[in-house]
Amino acid sequence: MGVSTRPDGALTMKAAVCREFGAPLVIEELFIDPPKRDEVLVDIYAVAICASDLHANDGSWGGALPAVNGHEASGVVAAVGPGVESVAVGDRVVVSLLRNCRDCFFCNRHETHLCERRGGFAIATEHRLHDAEGNDVVQGVYTGAFAERTVVHHSQVVRIADSMGFDVASLLACGVITGFGAVANTADVAAGSSVVVVGAGGVGLNSIQGARVAGASPIIAVDVSDQKLDDAKEFGATDVVRGDQVDVGEAVAALTGGRGADYVFVTVGSTAAIEQAIGIARKGGTVVVVGMTRTGDVVSIDGSGFAGDGKRVIGSFMGSTDLARDLPQLSQLYADGDLHLDQLITATYPLDQINEAIASTRSGQARRNVIIIEHPIAPR
Numbered sequence: 001m002g003v004s005t006r007p008d009g010a011l012t013m014k015a016a017v018c019r020e021f022g023a024p025l026v027i028e029e030l031f032i033d034p035p036k037r038d039e040v041l042v043d044i045y046a047v048a049i050c051a052s053d054l055h056a057n058d059g060s061w062g063g064a065l066p067a068v069n070g071h072e073a074s075g076v077v078a079a080v081g082p083g084v085e086s087v088a089v090g091d092r093v094v095v096s097l098l099r100n101c102r103d104c105f106f107c108n109r110h111e112t113h114l115c116e117r118r119g120g121f122a123i124a125t126e127h128r129l130h131d132a133e134g135n136d137v138v139q140g141v142y143t144g145a146f147a148e149r150t151v152v153h154h155s156q157v158v159r160i161a162d163s164m165g166f167d168v169a170s171l172l173a174c175g176v177i178t179g180f181g182a183v184a185n186t187a188d189v190a191a192g193s194s195v196v197v198v199g200a201g202g203v204g205l206n207s208i209q210g211a212r213v214a215g216a217s218p219i220i221a222v223d224v225s226d227q228k229l230d231d232a233k234e235f236g237a238t239d240v241v242r243g244d245q246v247d248v249g250e251a252v253a254a255l256t257g258g259r260g261a262d263y264v265f266v267t268v269g270s271t272a273a274i275e276q277a278i279g280i281a282r283k284g285g286t287v288v289v290v291g292m293t294r295t296g297d298v299v300s301i302d303g304s305g306f307a308g309d310g311k312r313v314i315g316s317f318m319g320s321t322d323l324a325r326d327l328p329q330l331s332q333l334y335a336d337g338d339l340h341l342d343q344l345i346t347a348t349y350p351l352d353q354i355n356e357a358i359a360s361t362r363s364g365q366a367r368r369n370v371i372i373i374e375h376p377i378a379p380r
């Protein structure tokens with residue numbers, strides 16, 4: 001625990017603060033409140049940088065400033081508020097943006113990723129972070145993990161094995177579950193299914209390994225980068241297609257008996273890619289939209305052909321993940337060598353160099369860059 005310098009028990013910590021949209025983050029000392037009812041204070045040991053953080057930093061989604069973004073994290077529970085039973089002080093945990101009440105329409109239908117109270121928790125409407133002048137600081141992307149500590153709702157943390165590295169554990173919070181869960185949960189792909197994954201970046205690689213674990217075949221990766229297609233093979237793609245050099249529809253047809261694929265996962269945020277995906281799914285096939293397009297972008301569908309071919313298009317938010325249900329399984333797959341996580345990390349940086357890490361992520365060449373944070377007291 002850090003040194004408390006205020007009578008209300010708030011701790012000081014370093015954080016990377018977004019003061020102005022599009023400007024570099026500023027490393028500052030902030031105050032963080034102790035956890036209130038149903039909340040958990042976590043010492044952050046690793047936090048990965050995701051495209052969503054870039055959108056948040058750039059102001060693409062609006063929101064209030066100043067803010068601390070970052071939502072793909074792991075750490076050690078430092079304190080728990082009243083009512084928290086799922087984790088205890090000293091537990092190693094993954095920290096995610098997903099939070100749920102387990103008691104609303106969606107949570108009762110086992111769709112906790114769509115919890116309708118997500119924006120209504122105390123932590124969403126009150127502020128737990130404050131700057132040196134006493135101004136409130138927003139916890140961006142529901143988490144605020146570009147910092148030495150965060151306070152989140154207890155449903156946002158799940159315990160992991162002490163043997164799991166913080167760096168790889170952080171990836172389970174967002175990128176891995178978004179791609180893997182789209183295959184395993186949203187589409188529930190059966191063994192032997194033919195799968196196309198459009199986009200072999202940080203999310204697409206996880207859809208590819210989700211398809212491999214499901215026993216899909218063939219697994220066809222589509223991208224415009226030879227490097228990313230090499231990565232795709234490493235993660236389980238049986239075939240790769242350069243989307244900018246060949247007719248993707250013909251290439252997929254040639255690999256699927258002329259019918260097209262059972263499933264097409266679109267992991268890039270592009271309306272053109274979604275429209276193309278509808279064309280390369282077989283009759284009765286399913287297109288799963290994983291990547292988010294810009295707000296307001298519209299996809300065109302040929303209505304008569306769509307109905308006549310009996311196709312389905314479904315959206316997948318955060319891999320339809322239930323953290324408490326899915327993270328233990330993913331951790332086990334990693335321990336068994338079936339889930340590649342170490343290979344997803346391109347580089348690690350200290351918190352002081354987060355702007356360099358973000359610039360590298362923005363270049364599009366990194367799989368995942370991870371910020372590693374040291375704490376004076378070693379985890380147990």
Ligand SMILES: [Zn+2]
Pocket residue numbers: 050051052053071072174175
């Ligand atoms: Zn993310």
Ligand SMILES: [Zn+2]
Pocket residue numbers: 100101102103104105106107112114115116117
């Ligand atoms: Zn709920």
